[in-house]
Structures are given as structure tokens and as C-alpha cells.
Amino acid sequence: MDFINHLTSNNIKPSLQRIKIFEYLYDNREHPTVDTIYSDLVGDIPTLSKTTVYNTLKLFIDNNITSTVTIEDNEVRYDAIMEEHAHFKCEKCGNVQDVEIDVSALKFKEKNSFKVEKTNIYLKGKCNKCLNKIN
Amino acid sequence: MDFINHLTSNNIKPSLQRIKIFEYLYDNREHPTVDTIYSDLVGDIPTLSKTTVYNTLKLFIDNNITSTVTIEDNEVRYDAIMEEHAHFKCEKCGNVQDVEIDVSALKFKEKNSFKVEKTNIYLKGKCNKCLNKIN
DNA sequence: TCTAAATTTGTAATCATTACAATTTTATAA
DNA sequence: TTATAAAATTGTAATGATTACAAATTTAGA
Known part of the structure; x- marks a missing residue:
């Protein structure tokens, strides 16, 4: 780059x-x-x-x-990555990682009541590192 | 209610x-x-x-x-609506509306590297009201 | 090299949120 | 009902992120 x-x-x-x-x-x-x-x-x-x-x-x-x-x-x-992707945040360790995602798969009823220009998708949960840790 | x-x-x-x-x-x-x-x-x-x-x-x-x-x-x-739904914000008038959405349709490669517990989907663009207005 | 424009910087102001202690309200037991 | 303790509400002050702004520095062009 x-x-x-x-x-x-x-x-x-x-x-x-x-x-x-x-x-x-x-x-x-x-x-x-x-x-x-x-x-x-x-x-x-x-x-x-x-x-x-x-x-x-x-x-x-x-x-x-x-x-x-x-x-x-x-x-x-x-x-700084402008290609379409989502984000996942682990609620245990706080890390945020990129997630490859196909936004076009998203269907919604209200398709005709607005024009979407940008989509942000945020996932939260636990990452594998944290899941595999013994507390 | x-x-x-x-x-x-x-x-x-x-x-x-x-x-x-x-x-x-x-x-x-x-x-x-x-x-x-x-x-x-x-x-x-x-x-x-x-x-x-x-x-x-x-x-x-x-x-x-x-x-x-x-x-x-x-x-x-x-x-206060806890049922699964997304949000759309019109960038012209600023209104935010609920959007019915099927989150389960979202597929991502990294399915095995974390466990998703919550998904937030935010759409932005122009609502029909604003699109139909003559400026 | 000189000058004007653009960029960077530091400080002060603003605004949302939180901390905290005092006041008020509610619930319980005598 | 009354007294007491616990819970909830409130107002004020503190905090922290962001923005406004003016001064200083850097850059670009004549």
C-alpha cells in the first residue's frame, strides 16, 4: 500500500x-x-x-x-479499510476484529420505504480465545 | 402493554x-x-x-x-423493543426507524472463531419522504 | 528569498455522562 | 399509626471526550 x-x-x-x-x-x-x-x-x-x-x-x-x-x-x-465488512467485539477481552460478510444477503420488508447507502453490522459475543480459557 | x-x-x-x-x-x-x-x-x-x-x-x-x-x-x-430488528437513519431528516430483518440470514466465514451473542445492524441513507421532496 | 496559504499545535470552551452526597419516598416492624 | 431503615430521586460538582479558536510553524509558489 x-x-x-x-x-x-x-x-x-x-x-x-x-x-x-x-x-x-x-x-x-x-x-x-x-x-x-x-x-x-x-x-x-x-x-x-x-x-x-x-x-x-x-x-x-x-x-x-x-x-x-x-x-x-x-x-x-x-x-481505514473501506471494503464492506462487519465487526465483532469480544465482550470478555474487548478485542475488535473484522468479519467478512455479505451484506447483500440482508433482506428487509421495508425495502421500498428508504434507500440504503451504508450498512454497519456489529456483532458481540465471546472470541474463541476467551471461550477456551479456563476461568 | x-x-x-x-x-x-x-x-x-x-x-x-x-x-x-x-x-x-x-x-x-x-x-x-x-x-x-x-x-x-x-x-x-x-x-x-x-x-x-x-x-x-x-x-x-x-x-x-x-x-x-x-x-x-x-x-x-x-x-425498549427487544425483539430482533435493525435501524435505519435518514441522513437528510435525521429520523430513525425500525427495520424488520432476518439476522439469521447473515453468513460469515469466521463462524468458528467466535460465538455471537448480539447483533446490531444500522442502515443509513435517505427515506422516501426526503427522496420525494423537491429541493 | 519573500509572502500567502495550509497545516499543526496548545489552550480554553463545550457538552454528555458519571460520581456522590443530600433529600425524599417507600416499605417494614413495632 | 409511628418510627426506622432501605431504596429511589435529586442537584451539584467532577470527569472526560470532543470542538473551537487563535497562535505558531511549515509548505508552496512567485
Whole structure:
């Protein structure tokens, strides 16, 4: 993945901060929160400010190269994979993972009363790691 | 719907506030936010405090007679219908409506790497009312 | 190199939510 | 009925995430 090109072709000037934040998001499939992104990158970019993280994510979202994951009502997570997929969160360990899913299989009665443009699917339960643990 | 009985049978003492809040939630299928619930009920119960609304909703959620709808990352909505259904939000008018859906139709590859206990499906787009409006 | 525009940054403001202690209400037993 | 304890409600203050905003820095172009 050529991050600079990806940003440029989406009308985003590839500043150091933007490249690093996008790269981090893209490589980190656990869908980090703003705090995690900031904490993990401030070592790399010592001048980084949390405002920049917020600004940059907003910019990414406005340009459709990032989306939010609101699987939990008290934390917003971010995702740089724009291909259709769902998310699973283990309620024991808290990890969030991507889930391949066929959204077109979803049928609903009210098909004619609105036009769907985006679908978010959130699954919760227990991951195998946690299920196999003896408590 | 006998609200008092519904609360009682779910181990919740049916105080005036609890009855009114549940009744409001159950009748209001637009999934109000805490602010909306508070504003709409404080006329009825002049002593009502927003803390009580928060406390009561938390109690309902802990006892599985209410769930949260986090279709938007900056507002938490509440829902007293516990039967399986999805939610659609019109991005033009902001209304949220229930959608009948067959969750069991959802197939995913990773079926064996976790155990799903809850599924939330959020649809966004334009409702017919907004689509038919001439701007 | 100079200047203007864009980007980043830090601080202060805002807003939703939670913590907590005081008050009020409810239930129980004398 | 009255007294007492427990439960529920309330108001205020604290917290924490996000946004607003203005100053500082960086970048791009003349």
C-alpha cells in the first residue's frame, strides 16, 4: 500500500502526520481510538497533538478513506479499510476484529420505504480465545 | 402493554419515574436521546432530574428491557423493543426507524472463531419522504 | 528569498455522562 | 399509626471526550 499515493489520489496533501496516522490505522486492524492512536504515535512524532489526530481523522472521513466504528456507545474507533465488512467485539477481552460478510444477503420488508447507502453490522459475543480459557 | 407488570416481572420496582420513562420509550419508536426523554417528560414530572433519566435507563439496560442504539457516533439513543430488528437513519431528516430483518440470514466465514451473542445492524441513507421532496 | 496559504499545535470552551452526597419516598416492624 | 431503615430521586460538582479558536510553524509558489 502506497500511503502517499492513496492520500494524494483522495485529495489529501500527504503531510508527515497524515501519512503516519493513516499508516497506523491501516496496519492496525484492531480499530484504535483517538487516544490509542495518539499514544502510539507521539513517540514517533514528538510534536504531535491530539487536536491533529482529531482533525486528521475528520479529514479522512470527509474524504471517504476512513470510517468510524461505533460498536460501543462510549468509544469511537476508526477504520481505514473501506471494503464492506462487519465487526465483532469480544465482550470478555474487548478485542475488535473484522468479519467478512455479505451484506447483500440482508433482506428487509421495508425495502421500498428508504434507500440504503451504508450498512454497519456489529456483532458481540465471546472470541474463541476467551471461550477456551479456563476461568 | 402493562408497563407496571413488565417492570415488576423484570425485577424493577415500578416507581412513577420508571413507569413514565419506560412508557415513553416504548411508545416512542424514534429512539429518543436522554435529552429528548428528559425534555418531553419534565412537564409531566416537574421534579424529574436528568440524573434519574440516566440512572433509570442504566437500570433498564442492566435488566434487559432496553438497549442502546449507537447509529451515530455523537449521540446515544434508547430502544425498549427487544425483539430482533435493525435501524435505519435518514441522513437528510435525521429520523430513525425500525427495520424488520432476518439476522439469521447473515453468513460469515469466521463462524468458528467466535460465538455471537448480539447483533446490531444500522442502515443509513435517505427515506422516501426526503427522496420525494423537491429541493 | 519573500509572502500567502495550509497545516499543526496548545489552550480554553463545550457538552454528555458519571460520581456522590443530600433529600425524599417507600416499605417494614413495632 | 409511628418510627426506622432501605431504596429511589435529586442537584451539584467532577470527569472526560470532543470542538473551537487563535497562535505558531511549515509548505508552496512567485
